[in-house]
Amino acid sequence: SYELTQPPSMSVSPGQTARITCSGDALPRKYAYWYQQKSGQAPVLVIYEDNKRPSEIPERFSGSSSGTMATLTISGAQVDDEGDYYCYSTDSSGDHWVFGGGTKLTVL
């Protein structure tokens, strides 16, 4: 079955740029979506269709995709950005969705 691969964790200092990657064979043809999840809460969509940002999401969140890798960038990360980040996409058929394993972001 199709898989999306993310690093399990990363750590940045406040104000630094965090880049979280997601690799998958179908990403050249399929959009990537990114969710933020804080402990005990439902996931929140922060990026959709590779690089679009919902209006309520801060501008420091951006997305890009090139080849088999999608990237979520948090420019000037804040302590409030700590949490788990998941990429989300479909397999090549478009029928089955899959989450990446998640990346735990620490900002300290």
Added chain:
Amino acid sequence: EVQLVESGGGLAQPGGSLRLSCAASGYSFSDFWMHWVRQTPGKGLEWVSRINRFGNTTFYADSVKGRFTVSRDNSKNTVYLHLSSLRVEDSAVYFCTTFTTPNDHWGQGTLVTVSS
């Protein structure tokens, strides 16, 4: 305001069954696909299933195919997930979600525990 409220979770024995419900309000339910996603406590998210607007097209993750069935009743603004042949590894919080963009909506989840 869009609301999704899951119910039906609980304790089930291995090999048993449960039916989860997700009641939607605040938007035109019949216009959108619905998805089920689950999360084992302390672990990652796993997409489980989705169903189209009319209820006649469904897809499942390989891990649940043949054991889970998704359905919907547009007259009741409700989507269902019937879990059967349950395994210990099916224990998780189950969320329903619209997965609409740019603003998608999630329920608070319902906990399923499979244990003897």
